[in-house]
Structure formats: C-alpha cells, structure tokens
Amino acid sequence: MNTHIFKLQDDENIVTKVGYHWVMYVGSIVNGIFLAVLPIIIFIIAEQYMFLTPTPIVLKTILLLYLLWLIALWTATLAQLTIMALNQWVITDRRIVSIDQTGFFDTLIASWQYNNIIEVSAEKKGLFQTMLNYGHIEIQTAGMADEYEQMSNVADPETIRSLIIRQLDDYSIRRDEIKLS
Amino acid sequence: MPIDASFLKVLAGVACLGSFLFTLIAVAVLSYHWMRLLSIPKALLAIAIYLGVSGFLLLIMLTITLSL
Numbered sequence: 360m361n362t363h364i365f366k367l368q369d370d371e372n373i374v375t376k377v378g379y380h381w382v383m384y385v386g387s388i389v390n391g392i393f394l395a396v397l398p399i400i401i402f403i404i405a406e407q408y409m410f411l412t413p414t415p416i417v418l419k420t421i422l423l424l425y426l427l428w429l430i431a432l433w434t435a436t437l438a439q440l441t442i443m444a445l446n447q448w449v450i451t452d453r454r455i456v457s458i459d460q461t462g463f464f465d466t467l468i469a470s471w472q473y474n475n476i477i478e479v480s481a482e483k484k485g486l487f488q489t490m491l492n493y494g495h496i497e498i499q500t501a502g503m504a505d506e507y508e509q510m511s512n513v514a515d516p517e518t519i520r521s522l523i524i525r526q527l528d529d530y531s532i533r534r535d536e537i538k539l540s
Numbered sequence: 541m542p543i544d545a546s547f548l549k550v551l552a553g554v555a556c557l558g559s560f561l562f563t564l565i566a567v568a569v570l571s572y573h574w575m576r577l578l579s580i581p582k583a584l585l586a587i588a589i590y591l592g593v594s595g596f597l598l599l600i601m602l603t604i605t606l607s608l
Binding site: 416419420422423426427429430431433434438441444463 | 548563593601607
C-alpha cells in the first residue's frame with residue numbers, strides 16, 4: 360500500500376488504514392459513465408428535434424471527436440479513482456498520519472502524535488450516509504490555536520473513532536508506565 | 541462551406557497521434573501509482589485493462605481517419 364512515502368518510527372506499528380468509502384468510487388464511475396453518454400444524448404436530441412442531417416464526413420468527424428472525448432474521459436476517471444485511493448489516514452499505535460494526494464505528483468503528509476490529540480469526533484449526515492454507513496472523522500489537536508483535521512467520506516466512522524480512542528488510551532497508559540519506570 | 545477532406549484527414553491524423561502519446565504518458569503515470577497501491581498481478585491487470593480499452597478506442601479512431 361501507500362505507506363512507503365513516510366517512514367515508520369522504531370517499534371511503530373500500523374493499526375489500520377482509513378480510506379474513502381466505496382460509494383465515492385462508485386460515484387466517480389457513474390459520473391464518468393454519465394459524461395460518456397451525454398454527447399450521444401445531445402447528438403440524438405439535435406438530430407431528432409433540430410432536424411440536423413449530417414453528411415457522412417461530418418458524421419465521421421463527430422465520431423472522431425467523441426472518441427477523443429472518450430479517451431480523455433476514460434483516463435481522467437481512472438486518474439481520479441487512483442488519486443482517491445492514494446488519499447488516506449494511516450493510524451499507527453503512536454500517531455495518525457494523513458496522506459493527502461492533491462495531484463499525481465503532489466502529496467501532503469501530516470502526522471499528529473496522540474499526546475496532541477484532544478478530541479475525536481465522527482459524523483454521519485443525512486439518509487445516504489446513515490444507510491450506507493459512511494461519514495466524516497474529525498480530530499482536534501492542541502496547540503497555540505486549536506486545529507481541526509478532517510477526513511471526509513470514510514467507511515464506518517464510528518468504529519474508526521472508537522479505534523482512535525482506544526489507541527489514545529493505550530498510548531497514555533504506555534506513557535504513564537514509562538514515567539513510572 | 542464544403543469541408544476539405546484532405547485537411548480533415550491531416551487533422552484526424554494529428555488527433556490520433558496526440559491521443560496515442562497522451563495514452564503513453566498516462567499509462568506511465570498511472571502504472572507508477574498502481575504499482576504502489578496494488579499488488580503486482582493486480583497492477584498488471586489494471587494496466588492491461590487500461591491499455592486494452594485505450595488501444596481499442598485508438599484503433600477505431602485510426603480506422604475512421606483512414607476512411608476519411
């Protein structure tokens with residue numbers, strides 16, 4: 360997976376990786392299919408209702424343009440799915456690492472140690488998110504000004520929230536044990 | 541205004557060549573990320589599907605261009 364772009368610390372273990380819910384991928388594919396079909400619909404409407412009768416050479420040109428559109432769309436849809444899959448939060452037993460892929464060669468990596476995290480919240484909004492069990496995870500980090508970091512449209516946000524809280528508890532127990540020893 | 545078929549053929553040829561180069565660049569970039577994201581067999585399958593579909597579309601484009 361996409362973890363070699365950051366290095367794990369000594370004895371650090373990955374607990375889980377959080378990515379987009381499958382509905383987001385389906386949404387991208389449906390969007391791609393819609394954009395692929397749209398020119399056909401426009402062509403049929405133009406032919407039927409505007410009484411346009413293209414000559415064979417115009418028809419071939421239109422078909423060529425449509426094929427160009429399809430190649431671009433096919434590539435763009437796959438590119439979008441790839442970028443979506445590259446975006447993730449990696450939850451380890453020491454911190455949360457956010458891998459934010461904004462473009463093919465633009466990656467922003469941020470990490471938050473558990474001792475800086477003061478609140479974790481999960482949100483599911485609306486019918487779709489409740490039915491399909493996806494939503495947002497937000498963490499609040501301590502600092503000069505409180506900062507909020509959010510991962511949107513993740514699968515099962517409540518379970519992920521519980522997992523992060525368990526990691527927070529384990530982390531503070533380990534830290535107390537080290538202090539005592 | 542009548543469409544000049546030979547000029548159109550040149551334009552279509554340029555479009556075919558452009559699409560071919562675009563596909564080559566895209567497959568290089570996508571493969572790089574797929575190799576990171578997926579296991580090797582799955583990445584190879586994804587590359588094969590991408591090239592298969594793109595190649596099919598390019599082939600139709602080439603056929604139409606030659607028939608202009």
